[in-house]
Amino acid sequence: MKNRITLFAVCLLVWLLLVWPFGKGSAGAPDVLAGVVAAAVTVAVMREISTERADRWLNPVRWFWAAVYLVVLAYYIVRANLDVAYRVLHPAMPIRPGIVRVRTRLKGAGARTLLANSITLTPGTLSVEVTADGEILVHWINVTVTGIERVTERIVGRFEWFISRIAG
Amino acid sequence: MSSWLGTVLWLVGAAFDLVGCIGLVRLPDVYNRLQAGTKCVTLGTCLILLGTALLADCPACSAKAAMCLLFVLVTAPTAAHALARGAKVSGVPLWEGSVVDEWDATVDRGGERS
Incomplete structure (x- = not known):
């Protein structure tokens, strides 16, 4: 109720x-x-x-972290845009696209949704699929590292800490 | 001051929207195009809304622009995700220059999809 x-x-x-x-x-x-x-x-x-x-929703601590997260996310969104703009406008279009797997320790549906959406909004990555066992398939426009551990660190690492405090 | 800043935000936002459109045309496959479509167009639209919030005379208009901004921020990646997943599930192939595709590996593991 x-x-x-x-x-x-x-x-x-x-x-x-x-x-x-x-x-x-x-x-x-x-x-x-x-x-x-x-x-x-x-x-x-x-x-x-x-x-x-x-x-x-009524917990002010979560709202505080959400506000901080919005600033962090804004930074990554701007970076993402400059990155994509560079690749699109460069005559040779320097892209190395591919679909990679990352793992998250976030459990809640809301937290995973927030993570997947954040991944989509940030540099060169687009969430394609979230599996029940906590893996996210990500389309990456410029694959630079391989192996699930290193890719996870690169793509998920910067958000997980915040999201676990907002929606964990 | 705020009218000057608002105009700059409009122009920068429109520029990002334009880059997004160029990306839609230039990039090779559905997934890469969605990247341009979501990132540049989301930021472009958000900047235009932010500029509108600054330029609007009434606080109520600014509040509405700010709420639209939040909605765009939530719905744009969700829509892109739905499109990308739909494309992948229906078997739209990656561009031949793609370096890796770990989608099939996950399917073979029998991981249950949510």
């Missing part, structure tokens, strides 16, 4: 931010009511897949 109330509150908050500002000529009671209905429908529909403890 607590999970659903939390999920409802988060949904409603997102909705209110979207219809903000309130007042004459803008959002009013009907908009808030629509938000309550939409949040309730979301909670009802998502019941099956929101079994992970939603009360973790």
Whole structure:
């Protein structure tokens, strides 16, 4: 029950931010009511897949690490873009693509999703598949090292520590 | 100050979007193209939204731009993942210049897919 109330509150908050500002000529009671209905429908529909403890959303320590992580991720996203831009614009297109395997010790579905998405957003790597036993298949635009240990260190190492604190 | 910064963000964002499009045309296979499509277009779009948040007169508009930014940041890699996985499962081959493909090794181990 607590999970659903939390999920409802988060949904409603997102909705209110979207219809903000309130007042004459803008959002009013009907908009808030629509938000309550939409949040309730979301909670009802998502019941099956929101079994992970939603009360973790209320932990401020996790939010702190999420904010730090956003900055770290932004740095890697910019680097990723300069890297891809260089490869795309270079006349000879210096790429050595391939699909490699990495291993993660993260357990939760949310944590693994966050990791896979982070991998996709960062230099030269694109998550293709996540297996049940915690391996991620990654398309890498410029394969420089081989062997699952070294590839894991290279691709996963920089995120795992943060993600285990946000969603672990 | 913020209008100047916002304009610069717009221009840089548009430049990254352009590079993403060039990448879509130049790179050899589905997977490499998705790399250009996700990275450059995600950053380009995020920068444009960030510029919009700075340029907008009303705080509510800025809040909306910021929320769109977060949504793009979450949905773009998810969509790319779905496309790449769909391509691989349907047997779209890697570019012949690719150096390694450990996909089949995983399938042969009988690892159950989630």
